[in-house]
Structures are given as C-alpha cells and as structure tokens.
Amino acid sequence: MMSRVLAVARNTIREVLRERIVLVLAIFGAALVFASQVLSPLALGEGKKVVTDFGLAGSSLLATLLAVFLGSSLLHKELDRRTIYAVMAKPICRAEFLMGKFLGLWTTTGFLLSGMTLMVLALLTVVHHETPWILLGSLLLTLMELGIVTAFVILFSSFTTPGLTAFFTLGVIVTGSFAEQILYFGGQGESSFVAGLTGAFYWALPHLSTFNVRGMVTHGVAVPPERIAFGVSYALLYMGAVLTIAGAIFERRDFR
Amino acid sequence: MTQRENVNQAGRVAPAPTGSIREVEPLALLEVEGLAKVYRDPMTLKPFTAVNGLSFTLGRGEIFGLLGPNGAGKTTTIKLILGLAKPTRGMIRLDGRDPRDPEARRRLGYLPENPCFYDHLTATEYLELTCALFGLDARAGRRTGATLLERLGLAAHARKPLRKYSKGMTQRLGLAQALLNEPTFLVLDEPMSGLDPIGRAEVKQILREERTRGTTILMSSHVLAETESICDRVGIMSGGKLLEVGTVPGLLATGVREWEIAVESLPERAAAELSAAGHRVEPLGTRWLIHVVEGPALQRALGLLTQSEVFIHSVEPRRETLEEHFVRALSRGKGNE
Numbered sequence: 394m395m396s397r398v399l400a401v402a403r404n405t406i407r408e409v410l411r412e413r414i415v416l417v418l419a420i421f422g423a424a425l426v427f428a429s430q431v432l433s434p435l436a437l438g439e440g441k442k443v444v445t446d447f448g449l450a451g452s453s454l455l456a457t458l459l460a461v462f463l464g465s466s467l468l469h470k471e472l473d474r475r476t477i478y479a480v481m482a483k484p485i486c487r488a489e490f491l492m493g494k495f496l497g498l499w500t501t502t503g504f505l506l507s508g509m510t511l512m513v514l515a516l517l518t519v520v521h522h523e524t525p526w527i528l529l530g531s532l533l534l535t536l537m538e539l540g541i542v543t544a545f546v547i548l549f550s551s552f553t554t555p556g557l558t559a560f561f562t563l564g565v566i567v568t569g570s571f572a573e574q575i576l577y578f579g580g581q582g583e584s585s586f587v588a589g590l591t592g593a594f595y596w597a598l599p600h601l602s603t604f605n606v607r608g609m610v611t612h613g614v615a616v617p618p619e620r621i622a623f624g625v626s627y628a629l630l631y632m633g634a635v636l637t638i639a640g641a642i643f644e645r646r647d648f649r
Numbered sequence: 650m651t652q653r654e655n656v657n658q659a660g661r662v663a664p665a666p667t668g669s670i671r672e673v674e675p676l677a678l679l680e681v682e683g684l685a686k687v688y689r690d691p692m693t694l695k696p697f698t699a700v701n702g703l704s705f706t707l708g709r710g711e712i713f714g715l716l717g718p719n720g721a722g723k724t725t726t727i728k729l730i731l732g733l734a735k736p737t738r739g740m741i742r743l744d745g746r747d748p749r750d751p752e753a754r755r756r757l758g759y760l761p762e763n764p765c766f767y768d769h770l771t772a773t774e775y776l777e778l779t780c781a782l783f784g785l786d787a788r789a790g791r792r793t794g795a796t797l798l799e800r801l802g803l804a805a806h807a808r809k810p811l812r813k814y815s816k817g818m819t820q821r822l823g824l825a826q827a828l829l830n831e832p833t834f835l836v837l838d839e840p841m842s843g844l845d846p847i848g849r850a851e852v853k854q855i856l857r858e859e860r861t862r863g864t865t866i867l868m869s870s871h872v873l874a875e876t877e878s879i880c881d882r883v884g885i886m887s888g889g890k891l892l893e894v895g896t897v898p899g900l901l902a903t904g905v906r907e908w909e910i911a912v913e914s915l916p917e918r919a920a921a922e923l924s925a926a927g928h929r930v931e932p933l934g935t936r937w938l939i940h941v942v943e944g945p946a947l948q949r950a951l952g953l954l955t956q957s958e959v960f961i962h963s964v965e966p967r968r969e970t971l972e973e974h975f976v977r978a979l980s981r982g983k984g985n986e
Contacts, residue, residue, distance in 0.1 A: 400781030404767060411769045474765045479826060482731045482759035482836075483782040484751040647734040649688065 397485045401493020402500065409463060409501045418455050422509045425451040430516055441521045444513060445528070446611045452509030453535050453607075457542055457566065460502045464546035465558035467494060478648060488640030491547055495636060499543045503536050510535075530616030531606050537628030538604035542566060544635040545599075551643040568594070569601040599631055677742075678834055678865045679707040679730065684739035686725055686889075699725040701889040703739070707865055709833075712856060714876040715869040716975055717886035723869040724762055726886070727838050730867070731759055743834070755783070758827030762838035762869075764819055768812035772803055772822050775811065776829060783830045790829065797825040800855070816843035824852065828859070835859060837868040841875055853879050877971040885975060887982045901974055905966040908947050910939040912959045919957040923950060936962060 429447035433440030471477040549558040579591025684703040732748035746753035780790030929940040
C-alpha cells in the first residue's frame, strides 16, 4: 500500500515543482525574509523581533497560498486531462491515490516553509549573532497547520471545481483561525439556537490558532513541549478525519 | 469443488448429473450481466442512459471487439468494467471479483482512448511509476519496461519528456504501460487510433502474440476491417445497447450475398438476356462483371453464358463484410427503437 502512495506522492512532487509559481514564490519568500532585515532598523532596537515575526508570518502565508492555489487544481487537472484513468485502472484504491496527492503537496509546501524558516534562522545567526532554535517549535506547528490546510484542499477538490476548492479552503482558514471568537460571540446572544450552532462550528472547525506560536517565539519564549505534542496529535487526527471523508467522497465519484 | 460439479459459462457451479463426470468448462474471465449506467446532468438532473441492459461474457484467451458509432456506450462500458464508474444496475465480475476491488485489476492492462500521460515525465519514468503502482520489483520492471519500449519502437525516445511525444508515440507508450504487468486481461480503447499503417500492423502483431500467450483482449474500435481480421468475437453496440454478439464468421453467416461472374467478352444479346433476368451487368476494364443474387439463378446464368460461348474468367461468391453487417445492424437497431 505504502509503495503505491509514495509513488503517487513522488509524482505529485515532480508535477508541483514543475510549476513556475513555485519558483516565483520561493524567490518572493527569500526576498521577503531579506526585506524584513532591511526594515529592521526602523524598529528602534527591536530588529531581531521584526525579522522573526515578519519572516515566520511571511513563510506561513506563502506556503498556505501555494497549498491552496496549486493544490486546488491538482486533482481537477488529473480528471480534465484524463491522466487519472490509466492510474486508477491499476491495483490502487482511490483513497491511496488521494493520500499520495496529499503527501506530495504537503511535502512540497512543507519544504518551501522549512526553507524560508531556515533562512530566517540563518539571517538571525549571521546578522544578529544569535541562533534562536525555538523557531523550530514554531516551524513544526506551522507544518501541522499546513497539513490541515492541505487536507482540506484535497477534500474540497475531490468533489468540486478548483475555484470553489480555493474559496472553501480559504473560508476554513479564516473561520478556523477565529474559531474561539466565533464561539464567544455566539454565546453572547440570547438565542440558544445560535449558541448551539456556533458551538457545533467551534468543534467542527480546525482550531488553527493552536498552531500560531509566532508571537511567543518572537518574544524569545520557547514553545512548551506539551503544546507541541498536543498540536501534532490534534493535527494528525484532524488530517486523518478530513482525508477519510475525502476518500469516501472520491470513492463514490464517477470518472466520465 | 469436486470433479462431479459442473461450472457453466457464467462461472456458476451446477450439480453434475449422477453417474457421469463432465468436463469442467473454464471460468469466464469477465462476466457482465444486465449492466446499465444512467448519468444525471448536474444542473438539470435530467437522466441520460449511457449503457442499457448489457450482458456478455469473455472467455480466456479470446479477442473481443466492441464496435459501435460514437456515443454508442463503448467507452462507458469499458469504464464500468475497469471500476472507473459505478453501474446504476447490473453486475460485473472480473475474474470473479468486483472491478472496484483493486485486486481484480492486478493482472489487467488498460489503454485509454486518446491516452494522455503526465507530460513532466519521460517514458522511462512513467513506466517506473506504473511499475510502482503494480507493486512490481523495480529492477525487473525497469528491464521489462526497456524491452517493451524497444518492442514498440520507443527505445530512442525513452528519455524524452512526454510533452514532446507525437500522438502515435503516446499511443505506443500507452500500450507499453498496459503490457508492463504481463496482463491476463487487456482492455484497449481504440488501440489503432493515431497509428500509421506500419504501427497498426505492429499493434496487431502484438495483440496476436498476447492472445497466443493466453491473454484475453477486449478492444473497442472504429477500424472495422482491422477488427474483423483479429477479433474472435465482436459485439455491436448502439444507443447503449448490445445489438449483436458473435464470432465474425457467425455474424456474417447469413451466407453469400451474391456471386460475381467475370467474363472476357459479352455479346449484346447475352447481356440483354441477363439484365432481363434481373442480374446487374457492368463493364470492368476489358472484362464484364455479372452480379447474380440467388443461387438457382447462378446455374441459369452460367448456362446462358456457356451457350453464348463466352469465356468465363471466374465465379466468386461475395460475402458480407463486417462493415456492411455493422451498418445493417445499426439501421436495424434504429428501426426497432
């Protein structure tokens, strides 16, 4: 099973890397990290924090955009160009195929994210003579967040168009980032229906704020191991659930 | 299963009559029974029946041709057989399994219609991917892949990106990936499409070799003359229905359509008498060709020509070609609708 999943993943990585947008975003990401250093003198002695905050936020944003906009057309292209026909006639489950696509996309965007974070780390080491290894804790959690986003891209693309996939995924990212606020405001009203609905949303949506520890590491605070352990476990379980639903939907789909 | 049990064409076990041992018929490789596929328009939900009540079986080691005009339901049938689409009604068994079970596809090779492969890969890389999907040993797969590329005339282009391949080259690669796992069942959707005459002859040769190896082949085609020359049986489809199934000689066994008598020279009087008897007389270069439709009339026509001292060059029965039969079957099918 794993060899088939990895074969699809390898092929997806090759396919994604061929897209010019990956190179453009990688260059843009590198430029963003170095631009943060250029801006740092304006921060009145807080240059290190600007580089860290700007670099981490930029790398997370670029990797997420890459996952959403590149990933949303990946499956659609397979169906549109009918390359999937010859693949699915082989002894491979549809869920394995989706898993391969997911792993390939997550690996590629994960490499972009890791590369940019390591660039921030290198910049801080060279310019500010300090190597804040605590950034790696933030990197790990952001990788998990990226995994959830990628799983949603795969889920939506298993039944809808690239445009709607991107739209729905961005919707999940925005609402998922404010899950706690949604629950809070839902509970403020008098309607128990609204409170119940927001409660259901709160539990169904991914709590993406769990993975945002950028403020913490910018201020030199290490991410507690239990938070990393919780974040990784939560993300893996969430990805598993989303991919299971995606697999079930894709299994029922007819290739016309 | 004991020796006293009997297995019929559909692969079902029936008790053998007491006191006798019957020969066990081989299990059918593919069984299709009452197959139907109805698609719905995603916007209007209006139903469209692509395949309607299809039933046939495929034995081992035979080449079966699925013929039909565009929109007859051939490709949908193939997709259902491969598990790419789910039947609305009916049953498909591929070596006794549901085709949606990946195990059923382990010894299956498939060439899609107008194949399209990942254009960022080379032929070697694509065959390596195929090898991994089949779970084949990478080294052995590479060897088999190289042999297949050589056999299909693609060895010199093995490292060229597939986006630079011509239609014919893509078709050949499609055949190579379909043969990589040494399949027992080959499904080929328009295998001759995009190939030049030499390529078509090579593909026909490969199909014959595969049949000799015991491979069952299901192919759809528009090129009727070529289908006729390699298929053991054919099925004619129209409007999602299977109009006829049978061996090519069996389907064309309506007998001799007419006899053609070629003569060296034909006196005017004899020509007039033959025309008056209802035979078509036409000049063919320095010769004349007389078309006689009915058997008894042939004897009378030959008697007349002998009496007129005409040199009879040849008398040839003309049978219906598959193409003629195909057109007739389709118009009959339309008439029944």
